[in-house]
Amino acid sequence: MQNVIDELIDICGSDSVLQNVSLKDYTSMKVGGNADVVIEPDSIVKIKDCICALRKGNVPYMIMGNGSNLIFSDEGFRGVIIEVSSRFSKIEVNGEYMVAEAGALLSRAANLALANSLTGLEFASGIPGTIGGAAYMNAGAYGGEMSSVIVETLNLDRDGNFIILKGEEHNFSYRNSRIQQDGLICLKVTMKLQKGNPEEIRATMNDLNARRQEKQPLDMPSAGSVFKRPEGHFAGKLIQDCGLRGFSIGGAQVSEKHCGFIVNTGTATAKDVVDLIDYIQKTVYEKTGILLEPEVRIIGRS
Numbered sequence: 308m309q310n311v312i313d314e315l316i317d318i319c320g321s322d323s324v325l326q327n328v329s330l331k332d333y334t335s336m337k338v339g340g341n342a343d344v345v346i347e348p349d350s351i352v353k354i355k356d357c358i359c360a361l362r363k364g365n366v367p368y369m370i371m372g373n374g375s376n377l378i379f380s381d382e383g384f385r386g387v388i389i390e391v392s393s394r395f396s397k398i399e400v401n402g403e404y405m406v407a408e409a410g411a412l413l414s415r416a417a418n419l420a421l422a423n424s425l426t427g428l429e430f431a432s433g434i435p436g437t438i439g440g441a442a443y444m445n446a447g448a449y450g451g452e453m454s455s456v457i458v459e460t461l462n463l464d465r466d467g468n469f470i471i472l473k474g475e476e477h478n479f480s481y482r483n484s485r486i487q488q489d490g491l492i493c494l495k496v497t498m499k500l501q502k503g504n505p506e507e508i509r510a511t512m513n514d515l516n517a518r519r520q521e522k523q524p525l526d527m528p529s530a531g532s533v534f535k536r537p538e539g540h541f542a543g544k545l546i547q548d549c550g551l552r553g554f555s556i557g558g559a560q561v562s563e564k565h566c567g568f569i570v571n572t573g574t575a576t577a578k579d580v581v582d583l584i585d586y587i588q589k590t591v592y593e594k595t596g597i598l599l600e601p602e603v604r605i606i607g608r609s
């Protein structure tokens with residue numbers, strides 16, 4: 308492993324290669340053990356060279372964006388996490404097109420759209436992820452989805468080949484995409500927006516963010532909605548109807564404010580969160596016959 312770490316330092320610089328890193332500090336749920344290594348490459352070439360070095364050295368790796376949909380186990384991650392986030396986050400606007408590096412935050416992209424009188428990204432302004440993580444997850448809210456704005460992505464496959472996907476080739480469906488299905492690394496996203504009225508765009512963003520503030524436990528660590536929406540139902544409503552509002556295991560609790568969220572009351576371990584997910588799944592299944600499928604990504608179960 309040390310020879311691969313040396314190679315990563317040569318590629319990214321020593322300040323972008325961090326060792327024995329607490330994943331609590333990198334994820335919105337604030338649980339999880341340490342990663343052996345986290346690297347923060349700031350260009351496409353560096354990301355590609357890192358992947359090649361990791362593959363050559365047979366070192367396990369994974370991609371992390373803003374860590375807002377991830378739960379790492381208490382044992383952490385043995386291998387290298389490639390953080391595609393603030394160091395790789397330039398955004399350009401050309402007419403109605405916005406081209407963003409994968410690490411750019413959705414909130415910044417939505418604000419830039421507003422500054423350029425472009426409509427289409429209002430739904431995303433309160434989702435705390437990166438553009439790359441959102442393309443991978445086909446993130447969505449309030450009737451909007453990344454699939455409705457993305458026209459092209461530049462990706463890297465596991466062998467280090469560049470893959471350009473256009474329109475339908477993304478195979479977008481609810482919280483799913485070709486990027487996810489094929490295990491691609493999303494590098495750049497081109498979005499097509501429309502000219503709009505800045506007052507209306509601002510009003511919509513303010514309204515959606517006020518609705519989030521009112522309905523979601525944004526003052527506590529969480530990973531957003533834990534479960535996907537089952538066909539014809541809302542996960543939060545099912546969990547509430549099963550009497551689980553406020554139910555907790557250790558420091559992990561079904562949010563009092565929104566039963567679709569699990570919050571960390573301060574002392575949660577990853578095991579608490581995963582045990583609570585399992586408990587909710589089992590209870591809801593026994594009482595309703597509906598099997599809730601996690602939306603959050605659980606890495607290495609405790």
Ligand SMILES: Cc1cc2nc3c(=O)[nH]c(=O)nc-3n(C[C@H](O)[C@H](O)[C@H](O)COP(=O)(O)OP(=O)(O)OC[C@H]3O[C@@H](n4cnc5c(N)ncnc54)[C@H](O)[C@@H]3O)c2cc1C
Pocket residue numbers: 335369370371372373374375376377391409410433434435436437438439440441442443444445446447448486491492493494523525529530531532604
């Ligand atoms: C308070 C709160 C509210 C939320 N509200 C919403 C909401 O309304 N709608 C919604 O859809 N989600 C919501 N989420 C969940 C989350 O913000 C989204 O899933 C978001 O798209 C994840 O982006 P991320 O950069 O944080 O990805 P991460 O959590 O870092 O990663 C998620 C997955 O994407 C992969 N990934 C990340 N970046 C890349 C990349 N560049 N290339 C390839 N794979 C990549 C990771 O490997 C991982 O499997 C919410 C979360 C929180 C905490």
